[in-house]
Amino acid sequence: MDKRGRQPRCRCRLGPGNYQVQARVERFIEPAVLLLLAESPSHGYELAEALESFLEDGRVDFGNLYRLLRSLESEGLVTSVWSEEAPGPLKRTYKITEEGSQLLDAWVESLRAGQERIASLLRRYETI
Amino acid sequence: MDKRGRQPRCRCRLGPGNYQVQARVERFIEPAVLLLLAESPSHGYELAEALESFLEDGRVDFGNLYRLLRSLESEGLVTSVWSEEAPGPLKRTYKITEEGSQLLDAWVESLRAGQERIASLLRRYETI
DNA sequence: CCGTATATATGTATAAGACACATATAATCA
DNA sequence: TGATTATATGTGTCTTATACATATATACGG
Structure with missing residues:
Protein backbone atom coordinates (compact mmCIF):
# COMPACT_ATOMS: atom_id res chain seq x y z
CA MET A 1 0.00 0.00 0.00
CA ILE A 29 -12.74 20.13 -27.38
CA GLU A 30 -14.70 23.31 -28.01
CA PRO A 31 -12.21 25.06 -30.33
CA ALA A 32 -11.50 21.66 -31.89
CA VAL A 33 -15.15 21.17 -32.83
CA LEU A 34 -15.51 24.75 -34.01
CA LEU A 35 -12.42 24.41 -36.18
CA LEU A 36 -13.61 21.16 -37.74
CA LEU A 37 -16.96 22.77 -38.54
CA ALA A 38 -15.19 25.84 -39.92
CA GLU A 39 -13.32 23.55 -42.28
CA SER A 40 -16.51 21.86 -43.43
CA PRO A 41 -20.00 21.06 -42.17
CA SER A 42 -20.25 17.71 -40.48
CA HIS A 43 -22.39 15.64 -38.14
CA GLY A 44 -21.76 14.23 -34.68
CA TYR A 45 -20.80 10.72 -35.57
CA GLU A 46 -18.29 11.96 -38.14
CA LEU A 47 -16.91 14.62 -35.79
CA ALA A 48 -16.21 12.00 -33.14
CA GLU A 49 -13.83 10.26 -35.49
CA ALA A 50 -12.09 13.46 -36.58
CA LEU A 51 -11.68 14.56 -32.97
CA GLU A 52 -9.65 11.52 -32.05
CA SER A 53 -6.73 12.56 -34.22
CA PHE A 54 -7.04 15.97 -32.64
CA LEU A 55 -7.35 15.39 -28.96
CA GLU A 56 -5.12 12.38 -28.64
CA ASP A 57 -6.52 11.44 -25.24
CA GLY A 58 -8.60 8.51 -26.33
CA ARG A 59 -12.12 8.29 -27.63
CA VAL A 60 -14.75 10.90 -27.18
CA ASP A 61 -17.94 9.78 -25.51
CA PHE A 62 -20.76 10.05 -28.03
CA GLY A 63 -23.33 11.11 -25.48
CA ASN A 64 -21.20 13.96 -24.25
CA LEU A 65 -20.29 15.05 -27.77
CA TYR A 66 -23.93 15.20 -28.86
CA ARG A 67 -24.73 17.13 -25.73
CA LEU A 68 -21.97 19.61 -26.53
CA LEU A 69 -23.25 20.09 -30.07
CA ARG A 70 -26.81 20.75 -28.86
CA SER A 71 -25.40 23.22 -26.39
CA LEU A 72 -23.33 25.03 -29.03
CA GLU A 73 -26.42 25.32 -31.19
CA SER A 74 -28.49 26.68 -28.30
CA GLU A 75 -25.84 29.36 -27.93
CA GLY A 76 -26.05 30.22 -31.60
CA LEU A 77 -22.49 29.16 -32.33
CA VAL A 78 -23.50 26.48 -34.80
CA THR A 79 -26.64 25.64 -36.74
CA SER A 80 -27.88 22.30 -37.96
CA VAL A 81 -30.11 20.73 -40.54
CA TRP A 82 -31.33 17.17 -40.93
CA SER A 83 -29.81 15.83 -44.08
CA GLU A 84 -31.88 13.30 -45.93
CA GLU A 85 -29.77 12.75 -49.02
CA ALA A 86 -27.19 10.54 -47.35
CA PRO A 87 -27.62 6.80 -46.89
CA GLY A 88 -28.29 5.36 -43.46
CA PRO A 89 -30.23 6.99 -40.65
CA LEU A 90 -30.83 10.72 -40.52
CA LYS A 91 -27.79 12.82 -39.80
CA ARG A 92 -27.92 16.23 -38.20
CA THR A 93 -25.39 18.23 -40.11
CA TYR A 94 -23.86 21.15 -38.28
CA LYS A 95 -22.18 24.21 -39.66
CA ILE A 96 -20.50 27.05 -37.86
CA THR A 97 -22.21 30.45 -37.59
CA GLU A 98 -20.67 33.89 -37.74
CA GLU A 99 -20.84 34.03 -33.95
CA GLY A 100 -19.16 30.64 -33.70
CA SER A 101 -16.51 31.77 -36.11
CA GLN A 102 -15.75 34.75 -33.94
CA LEU A 103 -15.61 32.61 -30.83
CA LEU A 104 -13.12 30.40 -32.65
CA ASP A 105 -11.04 33.49 -33.39
CA ALA A 106 -11.07 34.37 -29.69
CA TRP A 107 -10.07 30.81 -28.82
CA VAL A 108 -7.16 30.98 -31.23
CA GLU A 109 -5.95 34.24 -29.77
CA SER A 110 -6.19 32.81 -26.28
CA LEU A 111 -4.47 29.56 -27.25
CA ARG A 112 -1.57 31.59 -28.66
CA ALA A 113 -1.29 33.43 -25.37
CA GLY A 114 -1.45 30.13 -23.51
CA GLN A 115 1.26 28.70 -25.68
CA GLU A 116 3.42 31.68 -24.84
CA ARG A 117 2.84 31.14 -21.10
CA ILE A 118 3.85 27.52 -21.48
CA ALA A 119 6.87 28.47 -23.58
CA SER A 120 7.88 30.95 -20.92
CA LEU A 121 7.83 28.23 -18.28
CA LEU A 122 9.74 25.84 -20.52
CA ARG A 123 12.42 28.42 -21.30
CA ARG A 124 12.83 29.06 -17.62
CA TYR A 125 13.07 25.33 -16.98
CA GLU A 126 15.92 25.09 -19.48
CA THR A 127 18.04 27.52 -17.48
CA ILE A 128 18.08 25.37 -14.35
CA MET B 1 -31.86 39.89 -20.97
CA ILE B 29 0.18 26.15 -10.84
CA GLU B 30 1.77 22.86 -9.88
CA PRO B 31 4.65 22.87 -12.40
CA ALA B 32 4.98 26.60 -11.77
CA VAL B 33 5.53 26.09 -8.05
CA LEU B 34 7.86 23.15 -8.62
CA LEU B 35 9.91 25.18 -11.08
CA LEU B 36 10.21 28.13 -8.74
CA LEU B 37 11.36 25.81 -5.97
CA ALA B 38 13.77 24.11 -8.35
CA GLU B 39 15.30 27.50 -9.02
CA SER B 40 15.67 28.28 -5.35
CA PRO B 41 14.05 27.42 -2.02
CA SER B 42 11.32 29.79 -1.02
CA HIS B 43 8.33 30.17 1.25
CA GLY B 44 4.61 30.58 0.55
CA TYR B 45 4.29 34.29 0.86
CA GLU B 46 7.22 34.84 -1.47
CA LEU B 47 6.00 32.23 -3.95
CA ALA B 48 2.65 33.98 -4.19
CA GLU B 49 4.37 37.05 -5.55
CA ALA B 50 6.57 35.13 -7.98
CA LEU B 51 3.57 33.18 -9.27
CA GLU B 52 1.75 36.30 -10.38
CA SER B 53 4.28 37.02 -13.09
CA PHE B 54 3.94 33.40 -14.10
CA LEU B 55 0.26 32.68 -14.19
CA GLU B 56 -0.98 36.00 -15.45
CA ASP B 57 -4.55 35.32 -14.35
CA GLY B 58 -4.58 37.60 -11.34
CA ARG B 59 -3.64 36.99 -7.76
CA VAL B 60 -3.26 33.63 -6.15
CA ASP B 61 -5.34 33.05 -3.04
CA PHE B 62 -3.00 32.61 -0.08
CA GLY B 63 -5.15 30.01 1.62
CA ASN B 64 -5.26 27.82 -1.45
CA LEU B 65 -1.54 28.24 -2.12
CA TYR B 66 -0.62 27.19 1.42
CA ARG B 67 -2.95 24.24 1.09
CA LEU B 68 -1.23 23.22 -2.14
CA LEU B 69 2.20 23.46 -0.54
CA ARG B 70 1.16 21.28 2.42
CA SER B 71 -0.26 18.81 -0.06
CA LEU B 72 2.91 18.71 -2.14
CA GLU B 73 4.90 18.08 1.01
CA SER B 74 2.58 15.27 2.08
CA GLU B 75 3.27 13.67 -1.29
CA GLY B 76 7.02 13.97 -0.76
CA LEU B 77 7.47 16.35 -3.68
CA VAL B 78 8.83 19.16 -1.52
CA THR B 79 10.23 19.42 1.98
CA SER B 80 10.17 22.33 4.37
CA VAL B 81 11.97 23.77 7.36
CA TRP B 82 11.06 26.64 9.64
CA SER B 83 13.66 29.31 9.08
CA GLU B 84 14.41 31.42 12.13
CA GLU B 85 17.22 33.58 10.80
CA ALA B 86 15.02 35.93 8.80
CA PRO B 87 13.29 38.96 10.32
CA GLY B 88 9.54 38.93 10.80
CA PRO B 89 7.34 35.96 11.62
CA LEU B 90 8.51 32.41 11.07
CA LYS B 91 8.67 31.35 7.46
CA ARG B 92 8.32 27.81 6.30
CA THR B 93 10.92 27.47 3.61
CA TYR B 94 10.26 24.84 0.98
CA LYS B 95 12.66 23.12 -1.31
CA ILE B 96 12.03 20.60 -4.03
CA THR B 97 12.87 16.92 -3.50
CA GLU B 98 14.26 14.44 -5.98
CA GLU B 99 10.74 13.09 -6.46
CA GLY B 100 9.42 16.60 -7.03
CA SER B 101 12.18 17.24 -9.50
CA GLN B 102 11.20 14.17 -11.46
CA LEU B 103 7.56 15.15 -11.42
CA LEU B 104 8.63 18.53 -12.80
CA ASP B 105 10.48 16.71 -15.58
CA ALA B 106 7.31 14.80 -16.40
CA TRP B 107 5.30 18.01 -16.40
CA VAL B 108 7.76 19.59 -18.80
CA GLU B 109 7.55 16.67 -21.15
CA SER B 110 3.77 16.78 -21.05
CA LEU B 111 3.65 20.54 -21.52
CA ARG B 112 5.78 20.17 -24.63
CA ALA B 113 3.33 17.61 -25.98
CA GLY B 114 0.46 19.91 -25.09
CA GLN B 115 2.13 22.78 -26.89
CA GLU B 116 2.43 20.61 -29.94
CA ARG B 117 -1.29 19.75 -29.81
CA ILE B 118 -2.12 23.42 -29.58
CA ALA B 119 0.30 24.25 -32.39
CA SER B 120 -1.30 21.59 -34.51
CA LEU B 121 -4.72 23.17 -34.04
CA LEU B 122 -3.34 26.64 -34.74
CA ARG B 123 -1.63 25.49 -37.94
CA ARG B 124 -4.84 23.95 -39.09
CA TYR B 125 -6.69 27.15 -38.28
CA GLU B 126 -4.30 29.10 -40.49
CA THR B 127 -5.26 27.04 -43.52
CA ILE B 128 -8.93 28.01 -43.40
C1' DC C 1 -0.27 48.67 24.55
C1' DC C 2 -2.52 48.54 20.26
C1' DG C 3 -3.10 48.22 15.46
C1' DT C 4 -1.04 46.83 11.12
C1' DA C 5 1.65 44.05 8.21
C1' DT C 6 3.72 39.70 7.55
C1' DA C 7 3.23 34.76 7.49
C1' DT C 8 1.03 30.29 7.86
C1' DA C 9 -2.65 27.54 8.06
C1' DT C 10 -7.58 25.16 7.94
C1' DG C 11 -12.68 25.14 7.14
C1' DT C 12 -16.38 25.69 4.11
C1' DA C 13 -18.99 26.38 -0.04
C1' DT C 14 -20.13 26.58 -4.78
C1' DA C 15 -19.65 26.29 -9.69
C1' DA C 16 -17.53 24.33 -13.53
C1' DG C 17 -15.46 20.68 -15.79
C1' DA C 18 -14.26 15.78 -17.03
C1' DC C 19 -15.87 11.43 -17.64
C1' DA C 20 -18.42 7.23 -17.50
C1' DC C 21 -22.40 4.55 -18.02
C1' DA C 22 -27.30 3.73 -18.87
C1' DT C 23 -31.21 4.28 -21.65
C1' DA C 24 -34.11 5.62 -25.52
C1' DT C 25 -35.27 6.59 -30.29
C1' DA C 26 -35.19 5.64 -35.27
C1' DA C 27 -33.46 4.23 -39.88
C1' DT C 28 -31.12 1.01 -42.71
C1' DC C 29 -29.32 -3.28 -44.15
C1' DA C 30 -28.08 -8.22 -44.18
C1' DT D 1 -35.02 -10.10 -36.73
C1' DG D 2 -30.81 -8.49 -35.22
C1' DA D 3 -26.70 -5.53 -36.02
C1' DT D 4 -24.97 -1.09 -37.33
C1' DT D 5 -25.40 3.71 -37.71
C1' DA D 6 -26.92 7.96 -35.71
C1' DT D 7 -28.87 11.06 -32.34
C1' DA D 8 -30.12 12.22 -27.96
C1' DT D 9 -30.99 12.68 -22.70
C1' DG D 10 -30.50 11.20 -17.80
C1' DT D 11 -27.66 10.32 -14.02
C1' DG D 12 -23.75 10.11 -11.04
C1' DT D 13 -19.19 10.85 -9.36
C1' DC D 14 -14.97 13.00 -8.87
C1' DT D 15 -11.69 16.82 -9.76
C1' DT D 16 -10.52 21.45 -10.24
C1' DA D 17 -11.01 26.36 -9.60
C1' DT D 18 -12.08 29.89 -6.73
C1' DA D 19 -13.75 32.64 -3.04
C1' DC D 20 -14.40 33.80 1.55
C1' DA D 21 -14.07 33.15 6.57
C1' DT D 22 -11.43 32.24 10.46
C1' DA D 23 -7.46 31.29 13.40
C1' DT D 24 -2.75 31.51 14.91
C1' DA D 25 1.72 34.05 15.80
C1' DT D 26 5.59 37.34 15.10
C1' DA D 27 7.35 41.87 14.55
C1' DC D 28 7.23 46.75 14.10
C1' DG D 29 5.67 51.57 14.56
C1' DG D 30 3.46 54.93 17.17
Missing part, protein backbone atom coordinates in the same frame (compact mmCIF):
# COMPACT_ATOMS: atom_id res chain seq x y z
CA ASP A 2 1.15 3.48 -0.83
CA LYS A 3 0.96 6.01 1.96
CA ARG A 4 0.07 8.74 -0.54
CA GLY A 5 -3.64 9.52 -0.92
CA ARG A 6 -5.45 9.43 -4.21
CA GLN A 7 -3.75 11.16 -7.04
CA PRO A 8 -4.82 14.14 -9.15
CA ARG A 9 -6.63 13.49 -12.40
CA CYS A 10 -3.83 14.66 -14.65
CA ARG A 11 -0.89 12.75 -13.25
CA CYS A 12 -0.01 9.42 -11.79
CA ARG A 13 2.98 7.97 -10.08
CA LEU A 14 4.04 4.75 -11.72
CA GLY A 15 6.90 4.14 -9.31
CA PRO A 16 9.74 5.89 -7.52
CA GLY A 17 10.63 8.98 -9.52
CA ASN A 18 8.46 7.78 -12.35
CA TYR A 19 5.59 10.10 -13.12
CA GLN A 20 3.19 10.37 -15.99
CA VAL A 21 1.55 13.72 -16.58
CA GLN A 22 -1.20 14.69 -18.98
CA ALA A 23 -1.36 18.47 -19.47
CA ARG A 24 -4.86 19.37 -20.59
CA VAL A 25 -6.29 22.63 -21.84
CA GLU A 26 -9.66 23.25 -20.31
CA ARG A 27 -12.55 22.79 -22.78
CA PHE A 28 -10.09 22.14 -25.61
CA ASP B 2 -29.79 37.43 -22.93
CA LYS B 3 -31.54 34.24 -23.90
CA ARG B 4 -28.32 32.30 -23.53
CA GLY B 5 -27.88 30.39 -20.27
CA ARG B 6 -24.93 30.77 -17.96
CA GLN B 7 -21.59 30.77 -19.61
CA PRO B 8 -18.62 28.48 -19.21
CA ARG B 9 -15.88 29.44 -16.81
CA CYS B 10 -13.26 30.10 -19.45
CA ARG B 11 -15.09 32.37 -21.82
CA CYS B 12 -17.57 35.19 -21.85
CA ARG B 13 -19.53 36.99 -24.50
CA LEU B 14 -19.02 40.72 -24.25
CA GLY B 15 -21.37 41.51 -27.10
CA PRO B 16 -22.33 40.38 -30.60
CA GLY B 17 -19.37 38.56 -32.08
CA ASN B 18 -17.22 39.74 -29.22
CA TYR B 19 -15.84 36.91 -27.13
CA GLN B 20 -13.17 36.73 -24.52
CA VAL B 21 -11.54 33.38 -23.92
CA GLN B 22 -9.07 32.28 -21.30
CA ALA B 23 -7.33 29.04 -22.24
CA ARG B 24 -6.10 27.39 -19.08
CA VAL B 25 -3.87 24.40 -18.53
CA GLU B 26 -5.26 22.21 -15.80
CA ARG B 27 -3.23 22.42 -12.58
CA PHE B 28 -0.69 24.71 -14.23
